[in-house]
Amino acid sequence: xxxxxxxxxxxxxAAALVLGTASAAVPASAAAPxxxxxLNVGVFSDFVTLDPMASGAVIDREALxxxxxxxxxxxxxxxxxxxxxxxxxxxxxxxxxxxxxxxGVTFQDGTPFNAQAVVFNFNRDVNPKNxxxxxxxxxxxxxxxxxxxxxxxxxxxxPFAPFLxxxxxxxxxxxxxxxxxxxxxxxxxxxxxxxxxxxxSWVTGESLTLNxxxxxWQKGKPYVSQVVFHVVSDxxxxxxxxxxxxxxxxxxxxxxxxxxxxxxxxxxxxxxxxTGWTAMFFNTTKAPFTNVHLREAVNFALNRAxxxxxxxxxxxxxxxxxxxxxxxxxxxxxxxxxSIADAKAQLKxxxxxxxxxxxxxxxxxxxxxxxLQAIASQLAQAGITMKIQLVDAASDSAALLSGDFQAxxxxxxxRYDPDQNSYAFxxxxxxxxxxxFSNPNVDKILNTARLAQSQxxxxxxxxxxxxxxxxxxxxxxxxxxPNDVALAHGVxxxxxxxxxxxxxxxxxxxxx
Amino acid sequence: MWRYxxxxxILAVPVVLLVCVGTFLxxxxxxxxxxxxxxxxxxxxxxxxxxxxxxxLDRSLPLQFAVWFGGVVHGNFGTSLVYGSPVLQMIWQRFxxxxxxxxxxxxxxxLMAVPFGVAAGRRPNSTADYASRVLSLxxxxxxxxxxxxxxxxxxxxxxxxxxxxGFVPLSQGLGANLLSLFLPSFAQALALMAxxxxxxxxxxxxxxxxxxxxxxxxxxxxxxTVVWRHxxxxxxxxxxxxxxxxxxALLGGVVITETIFALPGMGSLVVTAIFDRDFPVVQGAVxxxxxxxxxxxxxxxxxxxxxxxxxxxG
Numbered sequence: 001x002x003x004x005x006x007x008x009x010x011x012x013x014a015a016a017l018v019l020g021t022a023s024a025a026v027p028a029s030a031a032a033p034x035x036x037x038x039l040n041v042g043v044f045s046d047f048v049t050l051d052p053m054a055s056g057a058v059i060d061r062e063a064l065x066x067x068x069x070x071x072x073x074x075x076x077x078x079x080x081x082x083x084x085x086x087x088x089x090x091x092x093x094x095x096x097x098x099x100x101x102x103x104g105v106t107f108q109d110g111t112p113f114n115a116q117a118v119v120f121n122f123n124r125d126v127n128p129k130n131x132x133x134x135x136x137x138x139x140x141x142x143x144x145x146x147x148x149x150x151x152x153x154x155x156x157x158x159p160f161a162p163f164l165x166x167x168x169x170x171x172x173x174x175x176x177x178x179x180x181x182x183x184x185x186x187x188x189x190x191x192x193x194x195x196x197x198x199x200x201s202w203v204t205g206e207s208l209t210l211n212x213x214x215x216x217w218q219k220g221k222p223y224v225s226q227v228v229f230h231v232v233s234d235x236x237x238x239x240x241x242x243x244x245x246x247x248x249x250x251x252x253x254x255x256x257x258x259x260x261x262x263x264x265x266x267x268x269x270x271x272x273x274x275t276g277w278t279a280m281f282f283n284t285t286k287a288p289f290t291n292v293h294l295r296e297a298v299n300f301a302l303n304r305a306x307x308x309x310x311x312x313x314x315x316x317x318x319x320x321x322x323x324x325x326x327x328x329x330x331x332x333x334x335x336x337x338x339s340i341a342d343a344k345a346q347l348k349x350x351x352x353x354x355x356x357x358x359x360x361x362x363x364x365x366x367x368x369x370x371x372l373q374a375i376a377s378q379l380a381q382a383g384i385t386m387k388i389q390l391v392d393a394a395s396d397s398a399a400l401l402s403g404d405f406q407a408x409x410x411x412x413x414x415r416y417d418p419d420q421n422s423y424a425f426x427x428x429x430x431x432x433x434x435x436x437f438s439n440p441n442v443d444k445i446l447n448t449a450r451l452a453q454s455q456x457x458x459x460x461x462x463x464x465x466x467x468x469x470x471x472x473x474x475x476x477x478x479x480x481x482p483n484d485v486a487l488a489h490g491v492x493x494x495x496x497x498x499x500x501x502x503x504x505x506x507x508x509x510x511x512x
Numbered sequence: 513m514w515r516y517x518x519x520x521x522i523l524a525v526p527v528v529l530l531v532c533v534g535t536f537l538x539x540x541x542x543x544x545x546x547x548x549x550x551x552x553x554x555x556x557x558x559x560x561x562x563x564x565x566x567x568x569l570d571r572s573l574p575l576q577f578a579v580w581f582g583g584v585v586h587g588n589f590g591t592s593l594v595y596g597s598p599v600l601q602m603i604w605q606r607f608x609x610x611x612x613x614x615x616x617x618x619x620x621x622x623l624m625a626v627p628f629g630v631a632a633g634r635r636p637n638s639t640a641d642y643a644s645r646v647l648s649l650x651x652x653x654x655x656x657x658x659x660x661x662x663x664x665x666x667x668x669x670x671x672x673x674x675x676x677x678g679f680v681p682l683s684q685g686l687g688a689n690l691l692s693l694f695l696p697s698f699a700q701a702l703a704l705m706a707x708x709x710x711x712x713x714x715x716x717x718x719x720x721x722x723x724x725x726x727x728x729x730x731x732x733x734x735x736x737t738v739v740w741r742h743x744x745x746x747x748x749x750x751x752x753x754x755x756x757x758x759x760x761a762l763l764g765g766v767v768i769t770e771t772i773f774a775l776p777g778m779g780s781l782v783v784t785a786i787f788d789r790d791f792p793v794v795q796g797a798v799x800x801x802x803x804x805x806x807x808x809x810x811x812x813x814x815x816x817x818x819x820x821x822x823x824x825x826g
Contacts, residue, residue, distance in 0.1 A: 046784065048550055048594055056559075057552030131562035133554035185596055204595055204602065205784055206679065206776030232677050232774045236661065240669045241676040394544025394789050401548075401557055413553055424556070431556030 033493060037509035038226040041502060042238045042250040046205050046231045049188035052173035053124050056133040058413045061170070062251065063208055063229060066504050067108075068193030069217075070172035071099055071118070072164060076497050078326070078416055080164050084113065084174055084194065094159030094453060101150040105217045107176035108198035115146035120177040122154075134171045136424075136431055159451045161458060165417035196222040196505035206231060216505075223493065223508035239486070242267060248488045248509070251502060255312045255367065261486055268487040270496040273317050273480035275324045276414025276421065280360065280375075280476040281400070282407050285436040288358055289406060293350035295473035299336055300343035301382035302375065308479055310374050311367065316479040321466040322412075322421045324480060326498055328455060329418035329462035334470055343382040355383025361399055361408040364390040368409060371478070400434040408434070414499070418462050419450060426469065437474035513817070516825035517810065524806040531802040532584075532795065536577050539786070539794050545569060546593040549788035567593050580795060589799075590792035592785075599796040602781060607800070609679055609777035610766050613700070616693055617762060618755070620701035625708035632709065633716025633747070634739055644709050651706030656765055660699040660772045667695060677774040696773045700765050704758055711754050715747035722746075748819055756812030760805045 048057040052064050073083040085099040105113040122144035125134040141163075142155045156163065166172065179192035191199045194217070197210035208229040212222050230247060232238040235254035241247045243266060253261050253269075261269045280298070282289040289295055304318035320336060323329040347353055362368045369390065376386040386407075391399070399405040412432075414421055424430040427446050428438040442465060449461040469475065483500035490510040495503065547563040548555045564570045568579075583590050589599035628647065631640035668676040674695050680688040719725060720743045728738045766779035774780075778797055785793035816823045 048552065048788075049596075054550070055552075056550060056554035060552075128562065129566070131559065131566045133551050133556075133559050135562075136554075136556055136559060188596055203605065203776050204597075205606070205780045206774065230678060230774065234661075234677075234772050234774075237664055237677050237772065237774070240664065244669060244672055244676055246676055246678070392544070392787055394548050394787065395542060396544075397548040397555055398543035398545070401555075401560065411553075431558065 031492075031510075033220075033223045033508040034510065035223050035508070036225050037511065038228060039224045039249065039491070039504065039507060039509065040247045041227060041229045041504075042232045042241060042247040043229050044231075044233060044235070044238070044252050047202075047208060047229075050191035050199065050202070050208075051188035052170040052175060052193075053121075053130060053132045053134060054188055055170055062501055063210075064170065064173060064191075064193075065195070065501055066197045066210060066227065067191050067195045067199060068173035068175065069105075069195045070169070070174065071167045072172060074165075074168050074416055074497070076495055078328075078498075080168060083168075083172075088164075094451075095156045097154040097156070097163060098147075099152045099154070101152065102217060103150060105194055106215045107174075107179070107192055107194050108213050108215065109176050109179050109192045110215065111176055111178045113174060113194050114149050115152045116149075117174060117177050118152045119144050119146050120180075121174055124175075124180065125171055137166050137169075137420075138171055159453070161450055161452060162417035162419040165415065165420065169415070197227055200226070218505070222505045224504070227504055242486055242488055245488065248491050249494070249502060249507075250486050251500065253484050253486055255315060255482070258315045258482065258484065259313060261484075266489065268489065268491070269484065270486075271315065271482050271484040272496075272498045272500070273325055274414060274483045275326065275416075275499050276412045277319055277322055277324070278409070278411045278478050278481055279319075280407050280478070281410055281435050282474055282476070283403060283405055283434075283436060284438075284474050285403065286406060288352075288356050291350045292472060293346045294352065294356060295476070296471075297343045297346035297350065297382060298379060298384060299470075299473050299476050300339050300346060301379050301384060302476060302478070303338045303378050304479060305338070306378065307371065307374055311371050312479065312481065315482045319477040319480045320470055321477060322425070322469070322475075323418050323462065323466065324414060324498075327416075327418060327421075329459055329466075331463040331466055334463070334466045336470060340382050343384075347383065355385065357385040357387065358406045359387040359389050361389050361391050361396050361405050363393055363396060363409070372409060375478075403434075403436060410434075418458070419446075422446065422462070422465060423450070425475070426465070435474035437472070439468065439472060442468055442472075513814070513825050517814065520810050520813070524803075524810075527806060528799065528802050532581065532799055533577070535795050535798045536573075536580070536791075539789065539791055540573055542789070544789050546789045546791065549790070550594055569593075576791075580792060584796075584799070589796040592790055592793050594785075594788045594790045594793075599792050602793060603778065603796055603800055606776055606778050606781050608682075609775055610763075610770070610779060612682075612689075613693055613696055613766055613769070613775065613777060614759075614762055616690075616697035617700035617704060618759075620697050621704035621708060622755075624701065625705040625712060628705075629709045629712025629751075630716060630739065630744065632713040633720065636713075636717060641713070644713065647702075648706035648709045651702040651704075654702070656699055656703055657768050657772055659702060660696065660769060663695045663699055664772075677772075679773075679775045679777075693775075696769045696775060700762060700769055703765070704755075704762060707754060707758065708751060711751050712747060715750055716743055719743035719747045745819060749816065752812055752815055752819065756809055759808045763801055763804065 043062055045059045047060050047063050049055050049060060050063055052068055069084050071083060071085040072080050075081050084102050086102050088097060088099045090097055101115060107113055124130060125132050126138050140157050140160045142157055144152055144154050147153050174194055176192040180187050183190045196213055196216050198213045200209040200211045202208045210227045212225050238250050239253055239257055242250045282295050284290060308314055308316045321334045347355060362372045372388045376388060379386050396408060400408060423446050424432040426442050428443050445461050445465045449458045452458045485496060485500055487494055491507060492510060493506045493508050547560040551559050580590055591598055592602060628644035632644040635641060664676055668674045675692055678692060680692040682689045725738055725743050728742050766777055767783055770777040770779040771783055782794060782797045817825060
């Protein structure tokens with residue numbers, strides 16, 4: 001996983017679950033799980049809020065997944081499985097989802113989990129007063145109603161294929177209504193859910209401590225008595241802390257340390273391509289990138305293989321589309337050759353045979369700086385001058401929003417459902433369409449894919465989308481950066497998910 | 513003396529006020545707003561607008577400043593826009609870490625600087641002098657972050673004496689607490705010491721060449737007493753001034769040191785708050801820093817009177 005301190009699009013630290021060709025569970029130890037012990041986990045950044053309604057930062061999900069259970073969940077291979085809902089049904093027209101809830105579940109504060117609680121959480125997410133980032137993903141849901149003590153019905157405006165995927169994320173995480181009322185605006189600092197670990201204390205900037213939830217519905221779990229997340233922003237110090245035994249799990253490793261981590265016998269190391277994407281965003285409404293040929297010229301002049309070697313020591317993979325290799329929407333046939341001759345031909349077509357100059361914004365962190373410098377020298381071979389302007393995440397985001405930029409290097413952490421990796425970025429006027437890209441064919445494909453009921457039908461549409469995007473180049477996808485997790489020996493029962501996020505309910509320590 | 517102190521404190525008010533206005537303007541000049549930090553990659557234009565309204569960021573700048581400053585006058589530093597906790601509470605939670613780190617760095621630097629400076633000043637071009645010059649050259653030219661990483665590698669990873677990162681509060685035992693702060697303090701002390709050693713060396717050389725030192729020697733006073741009682745006292749005056757000035761720089765240094773060693777102090781609080789554009793936290797923390805610098809400089813001036821009885825305030 002690459003280390004990026006910014007929290008905006010930037011934290012490639014995580015990504016959502018994807019069909020997991022790369023997923024690998026630690027071989028289950030033959031011994032029976034042992035209860036007890038404290039698990040010290042190193043994370044790259046502090047959390048922002050522990051309230052799933054208010055959370056937008058990628059890092060938050062690391063803690064939220066352990067405090068809250070959601071209606072449904074993803075498996076490591078990317079299929080949807082029951083969680084707080086034991087089963088669900090979808091009406092034939094795709095507009096009504098009925099969830100049957102698990103009986104006998106209580107929140108960490110001892111209050112019962114039931115249909116009322118689900119409705120409460122939904123209403124909280126969509127209440128405009130709460131300004132929740134969940135509101136946009138739930139915009140197509142008209143209502144959630146309790147039709148029995150353990151039965152909830154969600155009604156949609158139009159068929160919406162990604163709906164279940166959204167319910168496996170923060171919109172499906174269930175907070176205790178009693179605790180929300182008790183703590184009010186401070187709930188993000190006193191979270192209460194129905195997950196394996198209950199909140200104990202949080203020293204912002206330093207550590208978050210969670211205790212085993214004694215009421216947890218999965219009998220016997222969790223195994224460790226306590227989890228302490230330590231914020232260690234320096235990746236080298238974090239790896240050293242793992243090797244000295246101060247930490248037992250770390251959430252990322254610097255690219256230059258990956259090779260040694262793979263051969264280091266004192267740790268267990270997992271790696272997979274990120275499930276999101278890293279891309280150069282072009283402002284398609286501002287010169288010079290109003291001209292599609294100039295965008296294409298940059299794409300041809302980009303040597304992804306060399307970039308992989310220099311920046312990621314060959315631990316990344318070239319990327320030409322919005323979907324990760326582990327996604328069902330991914331297509332091998334979507335790619336561009338590296339060709340300076342083609343780049344020059346495009347420049348000629350654009351009327352700039354001698355090249356042009358543009359400025360790109362990038363986060364001021366070591367990996368991004370190296371990446372941009374390498375790209376600049378590659379583009380120079382085609383006569384394109386790329387000036388680098390380093391900014392912090394908030395300034396970058398301000399520029400993306402105002403449109404006062406030519407190009408910017410950014411990331412999206414990725415989600416399981418392809419809709420969530422494409423729609424908001426590509427559709428005309430989409431909420432993350434910072435490229436200000438507009439293409440009627442793309443809009444049509446995206447909207448048709450939302451209504452489509454079968455995965456096969458959606459797949460055809462998404463491959464078509466990837467092909468158009470590769471010709472139009474509002475974004476130039478660079479590499480699938482590695483997601484990784486490293487564990488000390490003696491940490492058992494850990495299941496690696498391709499998103500690199502840590503789910504700790506099943507983890508146990510050899511010595512308790 | 514007390515009248516002097518009170519007068520200086522009153523004069524400090526406009527200084528602190530200027531710092532407040534300056535900080536407020538600077539942080540608002542930088543593009544970006546806290547909504548983007550809170551929303552992370554979910555920061556769509558509509559979500560940001562909704563959150564801005566909720567946080568009161570859609571109000572005019574003078575009004576925002578007036579609301580904040582009105583609160584400060586009443587002892588209310590406001591609420592963190594990102595975390596929702598009272599700013600004063602966040603500062604008090606972190607202040608002891610930074611205070612302990614700063615004081616330890618200062619003590620460590622003096623423990624190294626005074627013996628080295630005195631040895632070098634007494635016998636210029638001796639082995640001790642060369643050693644002190646090399647050490648201060650290393651201290652002054654190595655950036656703190658680099659020194660910190662080397663120290664971690666050597667004394668926490670290769671030889672596992674100290675923890676690699678993290679802070680153990682005093683409540684969990686003095687030993688563990690000091691162990692957790694040793695490397696960060698040492699990294700800062702090396703940089704701080706460098707300047708003090710060089711200053712002390714030249715001041716002491718000068719003082720020892722003065723007539724009063726020669727007179728003392730002629731009267732048969734032991735060399736030891738000449739150095740430590742007569743010359744050092746005079747040599748210390750500019751050194752104390754320099755330490756006072758460096759205190760501000762030291763507070764700036766904790767920003768880096770705390771981030772590398774993952775210490776929950778004021779420095780890392782300010783860094784995160786600046787990246788998040790958490791205005792009330794930045795303003796509150798800078799205000800506290802400004803007050804500390806003002807008080808320390810006042811303390812230095814008062815200390816003069818003790819070191820040099822000729823100086824009197826009234």
